[in-house]
Amino acid sequence: MTEPTITASGLNLTFRTNDGPVHALRDVNLDIAKGEFVSFIGPSGCGKTTFLRCIAGLETPSDGQLSVNGMTPDEARQARAYGYVFQAAGLYPWRTIGGNIRLPLEIMGFARSDQAERVARVLEMVELSGFEHKYPWQLSGGMQQRASIARALAFDADILLMDEPFGALDEIVRDRLNEQLLELWARTEKTIAFVTHSIPEAVYLSTKIVVMSPRPGRITDVIDSPLPKERPLDIRDSQQFIEVAHRVREGLRAGHVDA
Amino acid sequence: MKSLVPVATVIAAIFAIWTLSVVPMNIHLTADLAQRQDIPVTPDTPQARQDVGAFALALRNPDIWGMTYVLDRPNLPSPHQVGAELYTSVFTVEPTSRRSLVYHAWVTLSATLLGFAIGAGAGILLAVGIVYNRAMDKSVMPWAIISQTIPILALAPMVIVIMGSMGIQGLLPKAIISAYLSFFPVVVGMVKGLRSPDAMQLDLLRTYSASGSQGFWKLRLPSSMPYLFASLKIGISASLVGAIVGELPTGARAGFGARMLVGDQYGQPLVTWAALFGAAITAALLVALLSMIERGTLRRMGMGAAA
Numbered sequence: 001m002t003e004p005t006i007t008a009s010g011l012n013l014t015f016r017t018n019d020g021p022v023h024a025l026r027d028v029n030l031d032i033a034k035g036e037f038v039s040f041i042g043p044s045g046c047g048k049t050t051f052l053r054c055i056a057g058l059e060t061p062s063d064g065q066l067s068v069n070g071m072t073p074d075e076a077r078q079a080r081a082y083g084y085v086f087q088a089a090g091l092y093p094w095r096t097i098g099g100n101i102r103l104p105l106e107i108m109g110f111a112r113s114d115q116a117e118r119v120a121r122v123l124e125m126v127e128l129s130g131f132e133h134k135y136p137w138q139l140s141g142g143m144q145q146r147a148s149i150a151r152a153l154a155f156d157a158d159i160l161l162m163d164e165p166f167g168a169l170d171e172i173v174r175d176r177l178n179e180q181l182l183e184l185w186a187r188t189e190k191t192i193a194f195v196t197h198s199i200p201e202a203v204y205l206s207t208k209i210v211v212m213s214p215r216p217g218r219i220t221d222v223i224d225s226p227l228p229k230e231r232p233l234d235i236r237d238s239q240q241f242i243e244v245a246h247r248v249r250e251g252l253r254a255g256h257v258d259a
Numbered sequence: 260m261k262s263l264v265p266v267a268t269v270i271a272a273i274f275a276i277w278t279l280s281v282v283p284m285n286i287h288l289t290a291d292l293a294q295r296q297d298i299p300v301t302p303d304t305p306q307a308r309q310d311v312g313a314f315a316l317a318l319r320n321p322d323i324w325g326m327t328y329v330l331d332r333p334n335l336p337s338p339h340q341v342g343a344e345l346y347t348s349v350f351t352v353e354p355t356s357r358r359s360l361v362y363h364a365w366v367t368l369s370a371t372l373l374g375f376a377i378g379a380g381a382g383i384l385l386a387v388g389i390v391y392n393r394a395m396d397k398s399v400m401p402w403a404i405i406s407q408t409i410p411i412l413a414l415a416p417m418v419i420v421i422m423g424s425m426g427i428q429g430l431l432p433k434a435i436i437s438a439y440l441s442f443f444p445v446v447v448g449m450v451k452g453l454r455s456p457d458a459m460q461l462d463l464l465r466t467y468s469a470s471g472s473q474g475f476w477k478l479r480l481p482s483s484m485p486y487l488f489a490s491l492k493i494g495i496s497a498s499l500v501g502a503i504v505g506e507l508p509t510g511a512r513a514g515f516g517a518r519m520l521v522g523d524q525y526g527q528p529l530v531t532w533a534a535l536f537g538a539a540i541t542a543a544l545l546v547a548l549l550s551m552i553e554r555g556t557l558r559r560m561g562m563g564a565a566a
Contacts, residue, residue: 078468083466086463092478108467
């Protein structure tokens with residue numbers, strides 16, 4: 001195992017609400033190595049999105065240690081350590097696809113010529129070459145989400161944080177995007193943290209599956225996937241796949257029983 | 260073009276109601292006039308006629324209905340009278356003449372446009388302040404709402420008198436009143452527009468470590484455009500109303516407001532009605548112009564389909 005990219009130890013996060021404190025995260029300990037594909041799975045309220053937001057520095061843990069590339073989450077963000085993909089594509093309707101991908105590049109102050117070259121490169125990565133001058137409403141939901149992934153890739157962050165990026169899409173589109181995401185991951189060797197509700201999605205994509213449970217949000221199981229790196233879609237019918245999926249399901253059920 | 264039929268139906272209905280109303284509205288005046296011309300009317304004394312309702316009197320004297328449409332000083336002028344007055348005062352006199360409605364339109368329009376520019380500018384600036392500054396959010400918005408509860412008719416003479424005592428007359432006081440009416444819809448619409456980006460879009464900018472001004476220029480301002488245009492359209496018609504109201508208390512000698520006043524005071528209802536229609540047409544043209552700019556802007560922003 002290489003040097004961990006993301007390390008969390010003893011992480012706690014409590015939200016103050018009108019109904020008293022809510023333990024969004026309790027005693028979360030996790031190492032994510034460089035180049036891993038880690039999925040976070042669990043029911044609503046288990047803290048998987050909150051944990052991702054902590055890594056991004058969008059939430060501040062109440063206590064515990066969290067380091068990203070050896071820095072605090074805030075420093076890591078300043079250093080453009082990660083690209084974040086949200087559940088909705090969130091493309092600006094007044095910008096073309098190319099313009100949307102240029103958005104982070106403009107904000108971060110990349111040179112104009114560099115911007116054009118990067119836009120072309122990431123569009124090719126998500127197989128949207130030729131759509132640079134289209135507006136978001138001219139694209140399907142799946143294509144929009146691919147464009148939002150391209151936007152997160154444009155500034156060469158080596159970590160990709162994805163918060164249920166395919167949650168709003170139908171299963172056929174989702175399968176195709178999962179396949180493409182794996183290809184992308186193999187090509188770019190990025191570290192990916194991926195939040196999902198779907199057991200097959202988590203098992204198919206991940207090298208490591210983190211099972212979480214709610215009230216308080218905590219990790220109940222961490223599964224290192226035995227599946228090979230090459231994964232055609234029909235690997236989902238293999239015995240190995242079914243065993244991993246079973247273990248994930250057991251972990252989710254166990255979390256429910258003692259909650 | 261599909262909307263042509265319903266639009267035409269509504270217009271036809273309005274004109275029909277208007278045309279039919281002319282008879283009862285003017286029947287008492289017409290009866291008096293007819294009697295002076297020795298045309299028999301029933302009842303035959305003015306005193307007796309005062310006790311009869313307009314519809315009853317109209318039904319008892321069908322012979323003089325035609326006359327109700329051509330009175331010099333009708334209570335309600337007929338559509339063709341207003342049309343004729345509009346035509347003569349717009350097309351048959353030099354636009355620089357005081358008898359030209361074009362001249363008066365320009366006087367009101369210049370105050371409207373200046374007032375609208377001030378009002379819209381102030382509205383946008385206030386909205387930016389309200390969105391970015393918590394203290395302004397808490398303090399300015401209530402006053403903006405209170406400002407609109409004061410009847411403009413009460414406020415307008417004060418503005419004119421106070422500014423007059425400072426030696427400022429003419430265009431500017433009217434523009435201030437006009438701005439006073441138009442800034443409010445712009446503030447409300449623009450605050451809503453600048454706040455329209457959702458939490459996810461704001462989070463996305465945070466992940467880029469975007470600065471506040473980048474967030475404004477790249478996200479909040481473009482997001483607010485559809486809201487801005489909606490409120491500008493309300494604002495510009497309010498501006499026109501403000502400019503006209505600003506002309507009333509001063510006994511101004513030019514402008515739509517002055518024409519309405521003159522018509523009223525000198526018993527020339529046609530002048531009043533022509534000014535009224537002139538103002539309505541001007542407002543419609545201003546709103547149509549803004550709609551065109553809106554369509555062009557949103558299309559250039561790629562949001563043509565959404566608008």
